Amino acid sequence: MSLDADAIFARNAKVIPGGVVSINRATDPRRLFTRAQGAYLYDHSGRRFIDYHAAFSPYFLGHGRSEIDEAVIAAIRSGQSLMGAGTTTWEGELAELLVDSVPSLEQVELTNSGSEATYFALRIARAATGRDRVCVMQGGYNGWHNDVAFNLMDPLAAMEGHQPGTPHRLRPFSAGMPSNQKDNVVAIEYNDLAAAEAVLGTGTVAAIILEPILQNIGIVKPQPGYLQRLREICDRTGTLLIFDEVKTGFRHALGGYQSVCGVMPDLSTFGKAVANGYPLGVLGGKARYMGLFATSDPAKRVLMAGTYNGHPVPVAAAIACLKLLRAEQATLYPRLEALTARLAAGTRAAFAEAGITVTVVQQASAYVTYFMDHAPLSWTDIARHHDMALDKRFRNLLADEGIFHFPLPTKQGSVSAAHSEADIDETIAATRRVAARLAATNLAAKG
Numbered sequence: 001m002s003l004d005a006d007a008i009f010a011r012n013a014k015v016i017p018g019g020v021v022s023i024n025r026a027t028d029p030r031r032l033f034t035r036a037q038g039a040y041l042y043d044h045s046g047r048r049f050i051d052y053h054a055a056f057s058p059y060f061l062g063h064g065r066s067e068i069d070e071a072v073i074a075a076i077r078s079g080q081s082l083m084g085a086g087t088t089t090w091e092g093e094l095a096e097l098l099v100d101s102v103p104s105l106e107q108v109e110l111t112n113s114g115s116e117a118t119y120f121a122l123r124i125a126r127a128a129t130g131r132d133r134v135c136v137m138q139g140g141y142n143g144w145h146n147d148v149a150f151n152l153m154d155p156l157a158a159m160e161g162h163q164p165g166t167p168h169r170l171r172p173f174s175a176g177m178p179s180n181q182k183d184n185v186v187a188i189e190y191n192d193l194a195a196a197e198a199v200l201g202t203g204t205v206a207a208i209i210l211e212p213i214l215q216n217i218g219i220v221k222p223q224p225g226y227l228q229r230l231r232e233i234c235d236r237t238g239t240l241l242i243f244d245e246v247k248t249g250f251r252h253a254l255g256g257y258q259s260v261c262g263v264m265p266d267l268s269t270f271g272k273a274v275a276n277g278y279p280l281g282v283l284g285g286k287a288r289y290m291g292l293f294a295t296s297d298p299a300k301r302v303l304m305a306g307t308y309n310g311h312p313v314p315v316a317a318a319i320a321c322l323k324l325l326r327a328e329q330a331t332l333y334p335r336l337e338a339l340t341a342r343l344a345a346g347t348r349a350a351f352a353e354a355g356i357t358v359t360v361v362q363q364a365s366a367y368v369t370y371f372m373d374h375a376p377l378s379w380t381d382i383a384r385h386h387d388m389a390l391d392k393r394f395r396n397l398l399a400d401e402g403i404f405h406f407p408l409p410t411k412q413g414s415v416s417a418a419h420s421e422a423d424i425d426e427t428i429a430a431t432r433r434v435a436a437r438l439a440a441t442n443l444a445a446k447g
């Protein structure tokens with residue numbers, strides 16, 4: 001029996017506010033996917049889509065990767081359960097794999113999500129420094145909690161009057177946050193070193209938290225020397241540097257983007273690709289900070305707790321995933337980078353033929369098409385120059401062709417180990433047709 005997507009949405013919306021369990025998943029038009037395998041999603045009508053959304057990017061090895069699923073099934077069959085008392089061999093094994101894989105990790109804690117990991121990272125930073133304020137990036141996303149739920153993809157009008165070298169006006173993206181939360185948060189522009197100097201130079205900021213590449217607004221890369229200078233400013237001002245590698249970690253390299261850029265944060269957070277789609281977050285870093293979770297001085301001890309922390313299902317998935325990445329890293333990462341470069345080049349050529357200006361930005365297996373004439377340096381740059389409406393039409397026309405990107409402007413495309421050259425070439429051919437249609441409608445609109 002074929003399903004009716006609208007009827008199911010209407011039925012779910014009666015018992016789930018808005019019909020989606022994470023507001024970020026709301027799509028226009030509505031989507032009802034029922035199955036995923038490898039590089040493909042299948043919708044309620046059985047239609048196949050080549051998937052570049054990857055559920056906001058965790059599926060680095062593709063959907064339903066057998067080695068991961070079998071490790072999970074084996075863990076359950078062997079009696080691994082949530083013991084909820086003492087330690088387990090599997091959490092120790094995962095912690096060792098993480099510490100061996102990522103350069104700055106001396107110790108780690110396991111959580112259930114990326115948001116929990118960034119929450120605990122900031123709690124540790126406040127305990128370590130005795131300071132309350134934290135600094136976030138305009139356009140960065142570090143989860144849903146009060147400290148970081150500010151200044152995400154603000155409209156240009158809301159940023160009116162902002163001067164480089166100064167903080168942005170704070171704009172919460174949720175109701176229900178304490179009104180004095182703003183006292184503890186400051187938002188600056190990514191790649192604006194003068195703003196970082198000004199804010200951190202006050203000596204009142206516990207930590208600056210940032211995605212080392214802003215990947216929730218596509219791929220906004222650091223200017224040469226930016227992350228290195230942030231490290232220096234943090235050292236000079238006694239501020240902790242936290243890299244939120246929830247999106248960049250394990251996707252750009254086994255050692256995260258920190259191993260690519262060579263800048264060592266004090267703390268880092270991971271999620272998504274670490275367990276290839278199973279729910280796991282990781283917080284780790286220098287032992288002198290992480291040790292605050294277990295110090296014998298009760299006045300200095302930082303609370304870390306969670307009924308499901310270290311659950312054997314995501315832990316088994318992450319162990320299998322890291323073993324696979326470690327075994328195959330020499331060939332896997334270059335292969336995915338080459339596949340993505342082929343896709344980026346094909347996309348550029350398609351739009352050049354159509355006479356539409358785009359800038360395709362790639363980092364390893366992640367890429368995005370900006371409808372503007374340069375690679376952006378910040379969210380403000382995107383808000384000012386990127387054609388959001390054209391981007392949305394591009395995404396929805398691609399979906400009509402069986403190529404799925406999340407239908408929200410600037411969302412990153414993720415290539416996985418399951419994508420083949422044939423998938424990439426099919427995507428390029430579809431992109432060429434879509435670019436021609438966009439050009440035709442642009443001309444018609446102008447004429």
Ligand SMILES: Cc1ncc(COP(=O)(O)O)c(C=O)c1O
Pocket residue numbers: 056112113114115116118141142143144211216244245246247271272281
């Ligand atoms: C960079 C970054 N940090 C944190 C998070 C939050 O992770 P989660 O959704 O697992 O809570 C996300 C999620 O998209 C993210 O991209």
